[in-house]
Amino acid sequence: MSICDKTAIVGIANTEFSKNSGRSELQLAAEATRDALADAGLKPSDVDGMTTFTMDNTDEIELARAVGIGDLRFYSRVPHGGGAATGLIHQAVMAVASGMAECIVCYRSLNGRSGHRYSSGVSGPLLTADAIHWGWYTPYGLMTPASWVAMYSQRYMHLTEQCQEAMFEIAHVQREYAAKNPAALFYEQPFTLDDYENAKRIVSPLKLLDCCLESDGGSAVIITTAERAKDLKHKPVAIKGVGQAAAANMESMTSFYRPEIAAIPSMDIAAREAYQQSGLTPDDIDAAVIYDAFTPIVLWQLESWGFCESYKAPQFVLDGALRSDGRLPTNTHGGQLSEAYIHGVNGIVEAAKLVRGSSVNQPAKHIENVLVTSGVGVPTGGALLGSL
Amino acid sequence: MTPEERQAFEEELYTFVGRPLHPEPKRSYDAVNEAMIRHWAEVMGDKNPAYTNAEWAASSRRGELIAPPAMMYAWNQEGYAVAAEGRPSDGLSDLVAYFDQHGFTGSLGTNVDQEFFAEAKIGDALFEDAIIEEISEQKVTARGRGYFLQTLAKFTNQSGELIGTQRFRVFKFIPPEAPPKAAASGASEELEVPTRIHAPRGQDNGWWWDACDEGKVLIQRCKNCQTLRHPPRPMCGECQSTDWDSVQSTLDGEIFSFVEMHYPKFPGYKYPLIVAVISLAEGTRIISNVVGIDSQDVKIGMKVKGKVEQVDEKTMLPQFYPVEA
């Protein structure tokens, strides 16, 4: 397997070079991208991936929105300053050659003379597209993860029935799992409906027990070839499919400008990708680890992954689906609500355990395939794991 | 202060412990009386009939009016002379002066603990017998380096019956630098009233906030294809043109979604705080506050009208009000 001759550069562009561009780095990136696409004879909507430097100040999704690029299913950043330059090609080639994406913009823009000068070293504040983005919300007091998610939640509650009951069910089922998981921060600490209802309000409609923990800890997983996996200590956990996506018209946590916001279009795309790669369907998935920074986001992801119809997740959950004997035992470690919040990577560990058959709350039924997802509100993703 | 100086300072300092504040118990200037209680109850908004309703009190278990326990210390306070001439000297002011002379000019009341053993009645005279009960070892706190001192005051009535005790704890410290004058209570390190967090202004958004400062909410418009867009960005996603102008919003809108912020609370913001996604009549959306309405009355779909207001000393923002149906 070699990448030789599998991919090609088809469009190129620079903006003019100057000592004072007179415009933002975002605009410079947008112009270069637009012109490179024109050079190639491609449209913004043909783009489905992006790579840039970790040092770049322009968010992929800000650039996508500016240029009119639609859904992204691949993005990657390379660290280490100028050392990243051909790293952009490295990432793009892997993505295109493997089919993860088809058309990738590799970009970098700098106001390196009129803005932050590298000769000034690591001093001074930076005015980034990201800082400007948050500026549309902070003056009004909307500035915590709970507040952004609450905004989508209110809308979802407005469009569904029994959402509040389902939020309790999610928090409660997961706490029951955690109460039996010695590694969980809430081991042996169940709660009641009274506890849930009387808990401190965080950002209405979210209360304390709708919110994940804040915890210290680390999680890691090792990935190698299927061939090598067969010779190692444990039953291999195969990656059947993995999707990553930023849907059109995206902002980081604040995509409030789409026609409807009570859904996660980025996760819809990631699900489509993962199902396509794996050949699996929702019926093939036996258990799940669904990113649970807040209870309502579990509901939306159940819809994205096709376990139920749009706006029907509350009923799916209230039928007992997430419980150990339910249709889709979910967050059997207690999740980030009740085990620990390690940014979803403790969830990948639990998903692998479910496939191995070694979860502390291993369901009685046979587990062949398990879904694990990333955080939502931001560009997101999900993976399907299963037996090799 | 060298170790030797500190030792000498502390040697004398701890001789203050046990000293009385007054040579003999200090008698309240007035007997407990209905006029001062009424004045107190009115200001504090305290409608407790045990303090001010003689008729109710007569039929209560007590059979008569009582003084509010929280007034205990008030009866013996120095009067207007404090404002006119300054605080008269007593055992405590000698200690405070000793601290001040050695640079411990900062002063911060930290705790007042009162215990009550009997209720003061109309006509009672209160006698305050106070001592310097305790001086801590030297401590370093966020305020600076210093000592906690605690006074203990006992209040008895004319029959010698113990009404209550009060322990008052004060931190005397060396202020960081450029010491402000000593604060009598609860002085804060925060010297500026906090305001809302502002958006940083750059090339893509500064013009919008500049207009907001002038009372206008603008919506960016593509000069090439006329598409409106918000929040502003440098290129039109429809036609990739970088030419744009703007239109002024009428701020007629409808609530698309909303939240109420409870925790954590941020300095500079007024609570209850409602933040909403508002669909404007022009077709774009804006995030803003909804004000002039109780949070339980806010509904998705509600019509609102915005105006740009000064929300604090440094901030102009659009704020949306419910439109009467």
Next chain:
Amino acid sequence: MDYQTLKYADVSVGDKLAALDIDISSSLISCGALATRDFEPCHHVPKVAQDMGLPDVFMNILTSQALMARFVTDWSGPEAVMKALKVKLGAPNVPGMVMTVTGEVSEKDDDNRVVTVNVTGENNIWGMHMEGSVSVQLL
């Protein structure tokens, strides 16, 4: 007017008191100081308070104590007998702020029918102004 006083048996640890918002005005601060015979100029002359580094006159301790006591006796009713009032002071209350007072029953002393209520007063600008407890003997 019919005044009710809580019965000891009807109160449980964990009971919450209805929160009270108090607008902190110049009048409340100055008149509260005078009503407690506190004639320190920093409570009625803005310039003096400003020289101390504060934006305006600030609330005196006796007013904070009074508001905390009132918050609990409003709940307990007039026959309750106050046994203790303990206040830890935080950031100052200055005009224009709103102080939200909240409380929760934290302790019951069966022998003396005394309940202790933990009380917090938070202002909307600087946060914790006072926290402490009020103990009252109930019927």
